[in-house]
Amino acid sequence: MSKYHISTTINGEPAEFLCEAQQTLLDVLRDELHLTGSKEGCSSGDCGACSVTVDGRLVCSCLMLAVEAEGHSIETIEGMAQGQDLHPLQRKFLEHAALQCGFCTPGVLVAAKALLDRNPNPTETETRYWLAGNLCRCTGYDKIIRAVLDAAAELRGA
Amino acid sequence: MLSYTAPSTVEEAVRILAGASGPAKVLSGGTDLLVQLRSGRAKPDLIVDIKNISGISDIREQDGVFIIGAATPGAVIGECEALRQAWPGVVEAAKLIGSTQVQGRASLAGNLCNASPAADSVPALIAARATCVVAGAKGRREVPVESIPTGPGRTCLRPDEFIVEFHLPKRPPHSADTYLRFIPRTEMDIAVVGVGVSVTLDTRGVCTEASVVLGAVAPTAILVPEAAAALVGHNCDETALSELEQAARRACKPINDKRGTIEYRTKVAGVMARRAAVIAYERAEERR
Numbered sequence: 207m208s209k210y211h212i213s214t215t216i217n218g219e220p221a222e223f224l225c226e227a228q229q230t231l232l233d234v235l236r237d238e239l240h241l242t243g244s245k246e247g248c249s250s251g252d253c254g255a256c257s258v259t260v261d262g263r264l265v266c267s268c269l270m271l272a273v274e275a276e277g278h279s280i281e282t283i284e285g286m287a288q289g290q291d292l293h294p295l296q297r298k299f300l301e302h303a304a305l306q307c308g309f310c311t312p313g314v315l316v317a318a319k320a321l322l323d324r325n326p327n328p329t330e331t332e333t334r335y336w337l338a339g340n341l342c343r344c345t346g347y348d349k350i351i352r353a354v355l356d357a358a359a360e361l362r363g364a
Numbered sequence: 365m366l367s368y369t370a371p372s373t374v375e376e377a378v379r380i381l382a383g384a385s386g387p388a389k390v391l392s393g394g395t396d397l398l399v400q401l402r403s404g405r406a407k408p409d410l411i412v413d414i415k416n417i418s419g420i421s422d423i424r425e426q427d428g429v430f431i432i433g434a435a436t437p438g439a440v441i442g443e444c445e446a447l448r449q450a451w452p453g454v455v456e457a458a459k460l461i462g463s464t465q466v467q468g469r470a471s472l473a474g475n476l477c478n479a480s481p482a483a484d485s486v487p488a489l490i491a492a493r494a495t496c497v498v499a500g501a502k503g504r505r506e507v508p509v510e511s512i513p514t515g516p517g518r519t520c521l522r523p524d525e526f527i528v529e530f531h532l533p534k535r536p537p538h539s540a541d542t543y544l545r546f547i548p549r550t551e552m553d554i555a556v557v558g559v560g561v562s563v564t565l566d567t568r569g570v571c572t573e574a575s576v577v578l579g580a581v582a583p584t585a586i587l588v589p590e591a592a593a594a595l596v597g598h599n600c601d602e603t604a605l606s607e608l609e610q611a612a613r614r615a616c617k618p619i620n621d622k623r624g625t626i627e628y629r630t631k632v633a634g635v636m637a638r639r640a641a642v643i644a645y646e647r648a649e650e651r652r
Contacts, residue, residue, distance in 0.1 A: 210368065227368035227411060228401060250399045251466055252552075263439060263468040269398045270469065271391075273368045274413060317464065338551040339463020 214275045216241070217285030225272040232256045232267035234275075235282060243283035243312045247341070254340035257313035257320075258282045264320040266339075283312035286319065295319055295357040304353035306344035314340045318354045326362050330355060370413040374499045374528055377412055382501040382524035384410050390526045391415075392435035393469035395462060396478040414526065421471075423447055428534030434473035434496075434527045442467065451532055452647060453541030453560060457488030460545060463552055473527040479513040482555040482580040486513070488543040490577040490585055491560030494532050500525035510577075513584040536573070538565040540647030544640040545579070546632050548623075555580045556624045557632045559612070561640040563595060565648045571595045576608065576641070580623075581616040581633050588615040591637060600645040605638050612637035 209224040216239070225234050230249075235241045235258070244267055247255035251269040258267045259281040286293045295315050298304070305311045314337065321328055321336045328336065333354050334347070342350060371377040381388055386409030391397055400406035414420055420433040423444050430447055441447065441458040448455045461470050461484050475485045476496070489509045497506050501524040509530070512519050521527075541562035547553035558579030566572050576591035591611035598604035618629040 208367075227366040230398065249402055251395055251462070254463065254465055257465055260468070263437070264464050265468040266395075266465040269395050269466070271368065271394065271398070271411070271413075273370075274391075274394070274415070276370070320464075335551060336464050339465045 210273045212273060212276050214277065215279040217281055221280075223272070227271065227273060229272045230268050231258070231270045231272045231275055231280070234272040235267060235280075241282050241284050244316075245309055245312060247309070247313075252339075252341070253310070253313075254317060254337075255310050255313040257316040257340065259316065259320055262320075262323070264317055281316070283316055286315060293319065294360050295322070295354065298353040298357040298360070299350075302349045302353035302356065304345060304349040305342075310340060310342040310344075314342065314350055318357070321354070322358050322361060326358060328355075328358060366409065366411065368411045368413065370416040372416045372418070374417055377414055377417065377526065378499050378501055378524055380410075380412055381526065384523070386410065388412055388523065390477070392420075392471040392474045393437055393466075394474075395466045395470040396474055412526075417528075420528065430532040432472060432530045432532070434529055435471045438462075438467040438470050439464075441472070447532075450535055451492055451541055453543045453562065453644065454485070454488045454492050454494070454532065457485045457543035457545075457558075457560065460484040460543070472530055476509065476512050477519050477521065477527065479515070479517050479519050479584070480554075481516055481583055481585065482558065483585070484543065484545060484555060484558055484579070486585045487558050487560035487577040487579040488541065489530065489532075489560075490587060491543075491562040491575045492532050492541055493562070493575060494530050496530050497528045498525050499528045504528070506531070510585065510587060515583045536564050538567070538648050538652045539563065539573075540644050540651060542640050542643040542647065544636050544643070546636055554623065557581055557629055557636050558585075559633070559636040559640040560585075561637070561644040563641070563644045563648050565645075565652060567652065569649060569652060570597065570599055571604075571645070574641075576612065576637060578612060578615060578633055578637070581618040581629050583617075586615055586617075588612055588637075591615065595641060595645075600642060605641060608641055609634040609638045 245255035247253035388410040389408040545555040545558040560577040564573040574592040574595040594607035
């Protein structure tokens with residue numbers, strides 16, 4: 207069977223892979239490239255556990271074919287910390303205990319970073335609406351929202 | 365065995381679709397198509413990704429006409445300030461489709477061709493009297509948006525055809541539109557009822573032109589000329605609104621399902637039509 211050769215950029219580094227037409231970007235990230243931070247929750251775009259950005263736009267990697275990544279720039283949770291230094295969002299999630307089982311956390315962090323990159327000073331309501339596509343069955347969301355707002359304040363130097 | 369291709373021109377895409385030996389699917393944002401591929405509801409041999417076609421994900425304005433490329437994601441539509449000024453209802457409808465993640469991909473053409481009776485952008489586009497340019501083996505044709513869906517999951521497009529762009533007509537002065545949907549929660553749900561209303565007022569604030577469209581209460585979104593007629597010649601007064609409400613209810617042909625009963629949907633359609641008309645009228649008044 208013939209495979210497609212895809213050239214892309216992942217977390218700032220050029221990346222190439224072979225895939226089949228029906229494989230999702232999530233399938234390739236996890237199974238071919240072994241970037242297992244992005245999670246498979248629902249596989250239908252409802253839960254946000256597979257969130258990544260494509261050319262800066264937040265998307266569900268389960269709702270995108272891997273072949274569609276040709277020529278585009280992907281950012282995943284693996285690109286968020288700089289070496290051993292956690293991103294302020296990651297640090298605030300730990301400080302606020304904004305996770306329990308942790309399955310939704312990579313997707314929430316990627317989504318929250320996409321929000322703060324666009325809007326450094328979101329209101330609580332804006333944050334809740336932005337993250338409405340990221341389901342968490344443990345925390346009840348409150349700590350997640352507080353952690354994001356606190357990280358936003360720190361990033362603004364407030 | 366599924367194959368994938370991403371042509372860079374409309375003509376090439378049409379040629380590929382017309383020459384396909386098995387079932388082919390056109391891919392824009394993919395937020396519906398990928399779910400159908402996974403569930404087995406769609407079983408194409410070929411996927412034709414239109415996103416490499418130049419201009420197909422852009423918005424441009426020509427002499428007051430807005431042209432929205434078929435694959436333009438909701439997020440891009442939501443960020444277009446000029447479009448929001450001219451067509452606030454179309455923009456608010458497009459922005460209601462799915463989560464932030466879905467907004468990053470989902471397109472108007474996908475929302476229309478998925479042909480869900482509850483598609484949010486469709487009543488707003490029809491109320492705007494929007495047209496779409498359809499490309500196919502016989503050339504291009506421009507058709508009203510309401511002529512595309514023929515029933516749940518079905519469209520009038522032939523296998524060699526796809527939508528290239530949407531045209532929103534030039535706005536007369538003192539015009540505005542709105543889209544309202546009813547869902548039992550505040551976000552991330554599918555319309556129980558959706559209503560698109562567009563109005564144009566004269567210099568005295570009297571409605572001279574209106575369109576009213578209901579979603580999720582029939583097999584396709586429906587234009588309700590009787591409801592629009594109730595607004596024309598009036599000042600958004602109680603007589604007009606109450607007549608509009610009755611006309612909207614009379615036009616409903618909903619089903620019973622987990623989101624609502626026939627009686628409930630019919631009742632809510634009237635309420636939402638009235639609220640949407642009031643908002644459209646207020647927005648148009650602000651421009652007078």
